[in-house]
Amino acid sequence: MLTIDWAPNHKDSMPLYRQITEYIKNKITLGEWPIHSKLPPQRRLAHILQVNRSTLTIALDELIADGLLETRAGSGTWVANNTWSVLASTPTVNWNSYLDKGLYLPNLQIIQEINQAEFKPNMIRLGTGELSPEFFPRDMMSSILRNLPERINSLGYEEPKGLLFLRQQIRIYLRSLGIDTSVSSIMIVSGALQALQLICSSLLPKDSTILLEKPSYLFSLKLFQSMNMQFSGIPLDKEGIELTPIAFQKQHKNANLLYTIPCFHNPTSIVMSKQRRRDLIHLCQQEQLPVIEDDVYRELWLDSPPPMPLKALEREGLVLYIGSLSKSLSPGLRIGWIVGPEPVIERLADVKMQNDYGSSSLSQWTAAEWFASGLYQQHLEEVRKALRIRREAACKSLQTHFADIATWQVPTGGFYIWLSLTHPLSMQKLFNLALNEGLLIHPGSIYDYLSNRHLRLSYSYASLSELKEGLYRLSVIIKTLKT
Ligand SMILES: Cc1ncc(COP(=O)(O)O)c(C=O)c1O
Numbered sequence: 501m502l503t504i505d506w507a508p509n510h511k512d513s514m515p516l517y518r519q520i521t522e523y524i525k526n527k528i529t530l531g532e533w534p535i536h537s538k539l540p541p542q543r544r545l546a547h548i549l550q551v552n553r554s555t556l557t558i559a560l561d562e563l564i565a566d567g568l569l570e571t572r573a574g575s576g577t578w579v580a581n582n583t584w585s586v587l588a589s590t591p592t593v594n595w596n597s598y599l600d601k602g603l604y605l606p607n608l609q610i611i612q613e614i615n616q617a618e619f620k621p622n623m624i625r626l627g628t629g630e631l632s633p634e635f636f637p638r639d640m641m642s643s644i645l646r647n648l649p650e651r652i653n654s655l656g657y658e659e660p661k662g663l664l665f666l667r668q669q670i671r672i673y674l675r676s677l678g679i680d681t682s683v684s685s686i687m688i689v690s691g692a693l694q695a696l697q698l699i700c701s702s703l704l705p706k707d708s709t710i711l712l713e714k715p716s717y718l719f720s721l722k723l724f725q726s727m728n729m730q731f732s733g734i735p736l737d738k739e740g741i742e743l744t745p746i747a748f749q750k751q752h753k754n755a756n757l758l759y760t761i762p763c764f765h766n767p768t769s770i771v772m773s774k775q776r777r778r779d780l781i782h783l784c785q786q787e788q789l790p791v792i793e794d795d796v797y798r799e800l801w802l803d804s805p806p807p808m809p810l811k812a813l814e815r816e817g818l819v820l821y822i823g824s825l826s827k828s829l830s831p832g833l834r835i836g837w838i839v840g841p842e843p844v845i846e847r848l849a850d851v852k853m854q855n856d857y858g859s860s861s862l863s864q865w866t867a868a869e870w871f872a873s874g875l876y877q878q879h880l881e882e883v884r885k886a887l888r889i890r891r892e893a894a895c896k897s898l899q900t901h902f903a904d905i906a907t908w909q910v911p912t913g914g915f916y917i918w919l920s921l922t923h924p925l926s927m928q929k930l931f932n933l934a935l936n937e938g939l940l941i942h943p944g945s946i947y948d949y950l951s952n953r954h955l956r957l958s959y960s961y962a963s964l965s966e967l968k969e970g971l972y973r974l975s976v977i978i979k980t981l982k983t
Contacts, residue, residue, distance in 0.1 A: 520559035536596035624970035627942030628961035660849035662688025669871035678812030715948035740772030764797035764914025767956035801913040817841035894959035901975035915960035
């Protein structure tokens with residue numbers, strides 16, 4: 501589906517329908533909308549362009565009459581010609597026939613819609629898994645960037661495992677978490693997502709089975725399915741992933757790997773207990789089941805620090821540990837790390853070199869300076885303070901407006917509240933209604949395909965007043981849908 505981030509100007513002297521035909525013609529003649537590209541359904545298109553259906557119909561009819569668009573009931577409207585193809589003696593390339601041929605499956609439709617809606621003005625983002633722009637540490641970042649020129653000798657390609665100075669800083673940081681490792685076992689990646697992508701494309705055979713919590717962040721990605729891998733979901737209780745099904749699944753499904761988010765799990769915010777961590781490591785050692793520990797939310801504790809990482813509980817290289825600055829500092833830096841046995845890290849580094857020749861060296865120097873200056877720890881304290889206030893505000897609004905329609909646990913850290921609705925609802929319908937009201941939500945079905953009674957709320961992004969207003973309006977929509 502085409503992205504349309506434009507709308508006609510209602511104050512312009514040119515009629516609205518004419519502005520629309522000019523816009524579409526321009527897109528087609530520039531080749532940005534190739535032949536066979538499908539336009540959004542008319543009702544949606546009218547909504548995006550902020551015009552009424554009849555204005556849109558006049559514009560589309562004109563383009564159909566010119567032969568640029570075609571339409572058929574039930575199949576929608578698509579680009580039929582461009583001015584070049586009308587004149588050319590040979591047919592033009594059909595790019596659309598390539599779109600589903602590559603390795604990657606498209607994102608879930610609802611994820612594509614979220615990715616687009618996030619940048620619409622005045623949208624209240626009630627599910628976004630990111631720190632609010634209000635948290636941006638402008639002064640600290642300025643001082644770090646001012647100091648960089650003294651450190652940086654060049655911005656050339658870095659070595660395959662990443663900037664040594666950054667890996668040295670991460671080594672010191674990891675030691676404070678109980679992970680004792682050398683710099684040769686640490687590799688820098690462009691965010692935790694790249695770590696997952698590298699693991700998936702470098703270490704796992706095509707038909708692998710991955711055990712993981714259900715629900716999980718991983719269900720929101722198409723990465724593993726694109727490589728023909730299967731997920732086998734394991735329930736969580738209040739101490740984290742349940743152990744009994746793991747051994748069963750390992751034996752019966754011949755699982756290749758376990759993926760877990762033990763700290764402030766996305767989307768439930770559950771923290772795996774100390775005892776569960778020990779038992780999980782013991783079980784995976786027995787079953788010879790390697791573990792990916794995704795620990796990107798660790799630093800966002802609000803009540804007390806979480807137990808030591810799984811990686812700190814074993815010495816035989818069972819766990820590949822992933823960390824990132826995305827949730828605690830800034831996702832735009834695109835800096836994360838993987839820790840694991842040296843041969844594995846070398847393999848991943850070799851594949852990363854084939855992909856991108858390394859993460860941005862400017863970002864790597866910046867990240868290193870955050871650690872070396874001590875400002876990262878100072879920043880974390882401020883983030884925790886601000887998140888505590890938001891968590892309280894969100895829980896207060898929930899208590900006022902959702903007590904009769906949902907249940908939830910107060911999170912002890914991270915960003916999320918996993919809201920369980922008392923009645924199942926059509927998640928797509930709820931999503932659309934909320935979006936029309938300027939509320940962007942993350943339905944639970946993104947993290948568990950079968951869930952029609954959960955929402956992942958986040959208190960990290962929207963401002964305090966937006967949280968209050970947004971949660972109230974969301975409760976009204978849910979109550980209307982329920983009746
Ligand atoms: C559990 C988990 N892992 C990884 C990521 C991706 O992080 P990054 O921005 O570091 O790639 C996210 C982002 O939502 C996440 O929730």
